[in-house]
Amino acid sequence: MAFFEMVRTALRTVLQQPVTILYPAQAAKKTPISRGHVVHDGSKCISCSICVKKCPSQAIILNKEAKTWQIDRFRCVVCNSCVDTCPTKCLSMDTQYTAPAAAKGIETFTITYVKPPKPEKKDEQKP
Amino acid sequence: MSKQIIVPFGPQHPVLPEPIHLDLVLEDETVVDVIPSIGYIHRGFEKLVEKREFTEYVYVAERTCGICSFVHGATYCEGIEQIMKIDVPERAQYLRVIWSEFSRLHSHLLWLGCFADSFGFENLFMGAWKTRERVLDFMEETTGGRVIQGTSKIGGVRRDISSERLDKMVKDLDILDQEMKELTTVFLHDDSVRHRLRNVGVISREDAYHLGAVGPTARGSGVAIDMRKLGYGAYDRLNVPVITDSCGDCLSRCTVRAKELFTSTDLIRQAVSKIPDGPVEVKVTGAPDGEYFTRAEQPRGELVHYLKGNGSKFLVRSRIRTPTLTNIPPLIKMLQGCELADVPVIVLSIDPCISCTER
Numbered sequence: 001m002a003f004f005e006m007v008r009t010a011l012r013t014v015l016q017q018p019v020t021i022l023y024p025a026q027a028a029k030k031t032p033i034s035r036g037h038v039v040h041d042g043s044k045c046i047s048c049s050i051c052v053k054k055c056p057s058q059a060i061i062l063n064k065e066a067k068t069w070q071i072d073r074f075r076c077v078v079c080n081s082c083v084d085t086c087p088t089k090c091l092s093m094d095t096q097y098t099a100p101a102a103a104k105g106i107e108t109f110t111i112t113y114v115k116p117p118k119p120e121k122k123d124e125q126k127p
Numbered sequence: 128m129s130k131q132i133i134v135p136f137g138p139q140h141p142v143l144p145e146p147i148h149l150d151l152v153l154e155d156e157t158v159v160d161v162i163p164s165i166g167y168i169h170r171g172f173e174k175l176v177e178k179r180e181f182t183e184y185v186y187v188a189e190r191t192c193g194i195c196s197f198v199h200g201a202t203y204c205e206g207i208e209q210i211m212k213i214d215v216p217e218r219a220q221y222l223r224v225i226w227s228e229f230s231r232l233h234s235h236l237l238w239l240g241c242f243a244d245s246f247g248f249e250n251l252f253m254g255a256w257k258t259r260e261r262v263l264d265f266m267e268e269t270t271g272g273r274v275i276q277g278t279s280k281i282g283g284v285r286r287d288i289s290s291e292r293l294d295k296m297v298k299d300l301d302i303l304d305q306e307m308k309e310l311t312t313v314f315l316h317d318d319s320v321r322h323r324l325r326n327v328g329v330i331s332r333e334d335a336y337h338l339g340a341v342g343p344t345a346r347g348s349g350v351a352i353d354m355r356k357l358g359y360g361a362y363d364r365l366n367v368p369v370i371t372d373s374c375g376d377c378l379s380r381c382t383v384r385a386k387e388l389f390t391s392t393d394l395i396r397q398a399v400s401k402i403p404d405g406p407v408e409v410k411v412t413g414a415p416d417g418e419y420f421t422r423a424e425q426p427r428g429e430l431v432h433y434l435k436g437n438g439s440k441f442l443v444r445s446r447i448r449t450p451t452l453t454n455i456p457p458l459i460k461m462l463q464g465c466e467l468a469d470v471p472v473i474v475l476s477i478d479p480c481i482s483c484t485e486r
C-alpha cells in the first residue's frame with residue numbers, strides 16, 4: 001500500500017515546460033513522411049485516371065475535356081493510394097494539413113500537360 | 128422489495144468515449160439488470176467490400192477502428208494472403224509485429240488514461256496520454272500517420288524501417304519503459320486507485336469463459352487466452368508471455384493491461400534483434416478465390432476477419448468480429464449487482480470500442 005504515488009511525477013510536471021504546442025500559432029510537429037494533403041502538379045498529369053480508380057473514398061474527379069483534376073478534401077482520407085500509383089509522379093504528399101474550412105467545397109487544379117508530338121517517321125525508301 | 132426503475136446510460140455520457148446505450152434496471156442504487164443496445168455508428172464497411180477492389184479495401188479495413196487500425200489492416204491482408212497462398216517476406220512479417228505491438232502500447236496507454244479519467248484521477252489521465260505521445264511520434268516517423276498507419280498491403284508492407292532507425296527505437300524504448308513504470312506504479316500500488324477498483328465488477332473465471340470474454344477481460348479473470356500464441360505472422364518465432372490475473376475485478380483487468388505494456392516493449396526488442404534483411408513486399412497477381420478466417424490479437428482481444436472471394440477483384444463477403452462485441456455479455460454479468468456509481472468504471476474496464484463493434 002502506498003499513498004501519494006503521483007506526487008513526484010506531478011511536481012516534476014509542474015516545473016517543466018508544457019508538452020503541448022499552440023497549434024496553429026506554432027507549426028504542428030511533422031516528419032518528412034507525414035501524410036498531410038495531396039498536391040497535384042498539372043504540368044505532369046497525363047489524365048490517365050488511375051488515381052480516380054484507386055481512390056478508396058472516391059474523392060477525385062477527373063474531367064478530360066475541361067482539363068481539370070478535382071479533389072474533395074472532405075472525402076479524401078489521405079491514404080497515399082493515389083500518390084503510390086501515379087505513373088508520372090504528378091501527385092505528391094505535402095506534410096502539412098489543409099486549413100480548416102467552414103463550408104464543403106471541391107478544390108480544382110488545371111491540367112497544363114501537353115502531349116509531345118510524335119517524332120515523324122522518315123519515309124523509308126522503297127527498294 | 129423496492130420499486131424498479133430504469134435509468135438510461137449513454138450513448139452520450141461524459142465517461143463514454145464512444146456511443147453505447149445501456150438501460151440500467153435499478154433497485155434503489157443497485158443495478159439488477161442491464162439491457163444494452165448498439166447501432167449508433169454503423170457505417171456499412173462489410174457491404175463496402177463489394178464495391179472496392181480487394182487491394183483498395185485495405186484502407187477501408189484499417190479505418191474500422193481509430194486505435195487498433197494497424198491490426199485490422201494487417202489481419203485483413205493476412206486473410207487475403209492465405210487465400211491467394213502468398214508467401215510474405217520475413218522482414219515484412221517482423222515489421223508487422225513491431226507496428227502491431229506499438230499499436231498495443233498506444234491502445235493500452237490511451238485506455239489507462241481514459242480509465243483514470245473514469246475514476247476521476249485527471250492528473251494520471253494526462254500523464255498516460257503524455258506517455259502515449261511518444262508512441263504516436265514513433266508511428267508518425269516510421270509510417271507517416273499518427274493513428275492510421277496505412278503501411279500494410281497485400282503481399283507485405285508499404286514502408287521499410289532502416290536499421291539505424293530500429294537501433295534508435297530500441298534506445299528510445301528504455302525511456303518509454305521508465306515513463307511507463309512510473310505510470311503503472313500509480314495504477315497498481317496507489318491506495319486510492321486500489322480502493323476504487325478492488326472488488327468492483329467481479330466476473331468469475333467460469334463466467335468469463337462461458338460468456339465468451341476475450342483479451343484482457345478474459346485474462347483478468349484468469350483465462351489464459353492470447354491469439355498471439357497461434358503464431359501468426361512472426362509471433363511463432365518470438366517468446367510471447369501471457370499475462371493473467373485471478374481476481375476478475377476492475378483492478379485485475381487494469382493490472383493485465385499495465386503489465387502487457389512491458390510485454391509489448393519486450394516483444395519489440397525481440398523482433399528488432401531477430402529481424403532479417405531482405406525485401407518487404409512481393410508482387411501480387413491474380414485475385415482471391417476462396418474463403419478464410421483470420422484470427423489475430425487486437426489490444427482488446429481476439430479479432431476475426433472472415434473473407435470470401437470468387438476469383439474477381441471484388442470480394443463477395445467480409446465479416447469482422449471484434450473483441451468488444453464478445454465482451455458485452457461478460458460486461459452485463461459484471462454490471463448485475465453493482466452500484467450505480469460503479470457503472471462508468473466497469474463499462475470502461477472492458478475497453479469498449481463501439482466503432483469496431485458496429486463497423
